[in-house]
Amino acid sequence: MASTVALDDLEPAVAPSAKRSSLAALLPTMSPKLIVGLVIGAVIVLWAIVGPLVVGDPDAISTLAFAHPGTRGHLLGTTQTGQDVWSQIxxxxxxxxxIGFSVGVMATVLSALFGVLGAYIGGAVDEGFALFTNVVLVIPGLPLVIVIGNYVPQNSRGLFLVAVVLAITSWAGSARVLRAVTLSLRNRDYVSASRVSGERTWRILVVEILPNLIPVxxxxxxxxxxxAILGEAGLSFLGLGASGTFTLGTILFQANQALALTQGAWWWFIPPGLVIALFGCALSLINFSIDEIINPKLRNSTRSQRKKWGLSPAQIKQLEAENLK
Structure with missing residues (x-):
C-alpha cells in the first residue's frame, strides 16, 4: 500500500539562497496564468489610453451603412449610419x-471603511457598521441598480454617476470579508503589544493591520x-447606461437597437463583447494569482510548485487526487 505524501514532510530539492523580503512576499509569484493575464490586461489598458488619440471621430456619419470590415479604411466596418466601429471600440x-477602475476604488474604500475600521474599533461602532453592511448585502443588487438608473434622468447619466450607482451595490460583500479578517488580526500579539505601548489607533491600522489585508x-x-464592467454592460444593454458617451455596453445597446444580428453585421457586436470577455479573463487570471497569496495551500497545490519540490509524476497524481477529495 502506497504511503501518503504530504508537502510538509518533503524537503525542497534546492534550498533557496535567501528569503524574499516582506514586500516581495506580498507580490504574486510569476506563473503562466499571471503572465497571460498581465499581458492581455496591459494591451487593453494601453489601447484604452492611446486608442482614442489615434482614431477618428466615433460620431462621424458617412454613407457607408453596414460596411464590412476593411471597406475604405474602416478596419472593423461601420454601423447603420456609417459610423466607424473601430473608433467606437x-x-x-x-x-x-x-467606470471599472472608479468602481474598484470606491468599493474598496467603502469596504475598508465599514469592514476594517468598524471591526478594529469594536463596540457600538462595529455593531452599527455590521448592521448597515448586512442591510445593503441583502438588498438585490440588479433591481436596485435598475431602480436608481430609472430614477436618474437620461441626460444626467454620465460615467461617474454610473460608477457611483454600481459602487453602492458592490462593496458590502467585501466589507464582510475584511471585517472577519480584521477581527482575527486585532487579537494578534503584535497588535496587542502596539496597543499596550500607547500607539495611536491610526498608526496601528496603517502599520500593523493594513499590510496584512493588502492581498485580500x-x-x-x-x-x-x-x-463594474459587466454591470455597466448590462445596464447599457437595458438602456440605463451612460448617455452622451461611448462604453462597450452602449455599443452593444446600439447594435441591438439597430438589429445588427438580423442584418448580419457581426462586426458591430462581436468585437465589444470580445473585449469585455478578454479583459474579464485577464483580471480573473490575475485574481487567481492573488488568491495564491491569500491561501498558501493554493500555491502549494499547483503543478509547478510540486515539480519544484521534486515530486515524481506518481506523487503529483496522488496529491491531485487528495486535493479533489
Whole structure:
C-alpha cells in the first residue's frame, strides 16, 4: 500500500539562497496564468489610453451603412449610419475602464471603511457598521441598480454617476470579508503589544493591520472592476447606461437597437463583447494569482510548485487526487 505524501514532510530539492523580503512576499509569484493575464490586461489598458488619440471621430456619419470590415479604411466596418466601429471600440474601451477602475476604488474604500475600521474599533461602532453592511448585502443588487438608473434622468447619466450607482451595490460583500479578517488580526500579539505601548489607533491600522489585508483588498479590487464592467454592460444593454458617451455596453445597446444580428453585421457586436470577455479573463487570471497569496495551500497545490519540490509524476497524481477529495 502506497504511503501518503504530504508537502510538509518533503524537503525542497534546492534550498533557496535567501528569503524574499516582506514586500516581495506580498507580490504574486510569476506563473503562466499571471503572465497571460498581465499581458492581455496591459494591451487593453494601453489601447484604452492611446486608442482614442489615434482614431477618428466615433460620431462621424458617412454613407457607408453596414460596411464590412476593411471597406475604405474602416478596419472593423461601420454601423447603420456609417459610423466607424473601430473608433467606437477605442472610445468605448476607455469609457468602460474608467467606470471599472472608479468602481474598484470606491468599493474598496467603502469596504475598508465599514469592514476594517468598524471591526478594529469594536463596540457600538462595529455593531452599527455590521448592521448597515448586512442591510445593503441583502438588498438585490440588479433591481436596485435598475431602480436608481430609472430614477436618474437620461441626460444626467454620465460615467461617474454610473460608477457611483454600481459602487453602492458592490462593496458590502467585501466589507464582510475584511471585517472577519480584521477581527482575527486585532487579537494578534503584535497588535496587542502596539496597543499596550500607547500607539495611536491610526498608526496601528496603517502599520500593523493594513499590510496584512493588502492581498485580500487587491483581490477584492480586481473583482470589483470585473463586476463594474459587466454591470455597466448590462445596464447599457437595458438602456440605463451612460448617455452622451461611448462604453462597450452602449455599443452593444446600439447594435441591438439597430438589429445588427438580423442584418448580419457581426462586426458591430462581436468585437465589444470580445473585449469585455478578454479583459474579464485577464483580471480573473490575475485574481487567481492573488488568491495564491491569500491561501498558501493554493500555491502549494499547483503543478509547478510540486515539480519544484521534486515530486515524481506518481506523487503529483496522488496529491491531485487528495486535493479533489
Amino acid at each position: 477605442a472610445w468605448g474601451t476607455r469609457g468602460s475602464l474608467i 483588498m487587491a483581490s477584492q479590487f480586481v473583482f470589483a472592476i470585473i463586476f
